[in-house]
Amino acid sequence: MAGSPSLLRYAILGTGALGGYYGISLAAAGCDVQFVVRSDFDYVRQHGLKLDTIGKSIHLSPVKVVSKTSQLAPFDVLIIATKTTSNHHLVEQIEACPGSPTLVVLQNGIGIEQELESLFGLGKVLGGCCFLCSNKVGPGHIQHLDKGHITLGWPSDQAAAAAADRDLPSRIAADFGIAGIKVQVIPDLLLARWQKLMWNIPYNGLSVILNASTAELMNDDNSVRLVREVMQDVRMGAEACGKVIPASFADALMEQTRNMVPYDSSMRLDFRAGRSLEIDAIYGRPLRAAASAGYRMKLVETLHEQLSYLQNKYCK
């Protein structure tokens, strides 16, 4: 049933823990999905892609795989699932795509949609926040541990109004729904991004700085107190930017994390592997946004400086 006419055609840029999970799930559900794969290209062409998810395993072979976006066949939606640490290549990768796909930014941090809109046009960029615990455990091999839902929306009302199809988020949500993945279409992407940062900023950073899993962080009074304080700092930053998040949201996030499977944040995995950390997306961009709006997130700044030091010392 691949290529069913009612479904959108997707290309996945970045077939890692995140892009791999969503792309394989969509393809298994019958969507036309092309994968852009860099380092594992030969392996994936020969062996396909594998997803171990809760209670089942999906082996996708053959897969539509290319090593460059210029080799893609025409499609509708580009899922941008690369790390922000390689965003210096992103614009040329998008420019090389056939046609004029709508871009769906599933990256961390804030402000990336706006930068892409300025280049590719208002109404051509969607953004999504992913709540996903998954890891890439080998070439073309993704292990899904927990969660997976996405909140998806236009970056602004102007963007929605300018879009050729302002209901595109709902169509994407329908496709993901067939794949068993819940996509919630939201009216305020920036609010969702700040809400996501309330998790990412404390847990990603502290998991690296304190060499701890989420479970360990939730199992010590000191780190719990610190997580709460950092969340509060992010909340004040969001509020300065006009995005009001109630204090109870922090409690709910912490409660969810307590009940989550013990998880190594993506930043901790990157750190352990000696890879670049997503410091600018998760810390630098929000810090600059809040500072521009008149609030200095001092605890976030502290984590930013600690992480930058550790990256300089231990990562390439």
Added chain:
Amino acid sequence: MAGSPSLLRYAILGTGALGGYYGISLAAAGCDVQFVVRSDFDYVRQHGLKLDTIGKSIHLSPVKVVSKTSQLAPFDVLIIATKTTSNHHLVEQIEACPGSPTLVVLQNGIGIEQELESLFGLGKVLGGCCFLCSNKVGPGHIQHLDKGHITLGWPSDQAAAAAADRDLPSRIAADFGIAGIKVQVIPDLLLARWQKLMWNIPYNGLSVILNASTAELMNDDNSVRLVREVMQDVRMGAEACGKVIPASFADALMEQTRNMVPYDSSMRLDFRAGRSLEIDAIYGRPLRAAASAGYRMKLVETLHEQLSYLQNKYCK
């Protein structure tokens, strides 16, 4: 010339990097010095004490060594050079001393003199801040790397007024002077303590959290920025407590540290050895003092929580 009548008689409680350095230096200069030695008692009784200092080595043998303060012969001044992490034993150790010596607290943190005054009397307690880079490198073996001067004073004008000899700090300074150690008598001990905290709080904490020597911390823009921010936070805390420290003091401290030999802070050495960290003295007490005076040192709090987490995880 041991026991020369013009000199004070000393007992050193805690013959480690700090007490060992000062005690051996005083004894070598001719002062009557008794050492209270716990874990290395047998070794020190047999082999004496050794101090490697810049350009020379001192071997003190035999030494006046006891394992308990109750075994001390009469003396004038008790130098308290133990870690604050064993302060739950301190009062009984002092009570077991013969006579009624004056106490000189050479420990980190604030408020300890006041607690001892409340038990042993106003005018019976002096406090000093040590600026010393030294390590204990083996049983009874101290290695002195850099610096060594002390600022010494009464905790308050009331204490000086109540003292049997209000010039005792000058007499102690004279004895240390013979040993080649500069002791500066200061009118405001609490100010000196806050000034010392401006070094201890950033460098001790960050050296543990970021696994870094002082040289490494001063060699990365991110950690330099963070050190400066933490110093600023401490400065605000001190100011709330009525101790005004100019901003230029932070620059001077950082410049001194940049020019210091690469040094593992005492907290980092403790952490590496899996020993308890002086978190309450260096972080907890100042945090409570500043909070009582109406200022919350949020960056200090962050380091406090990170260190407490790490201690729970890695130290006994």
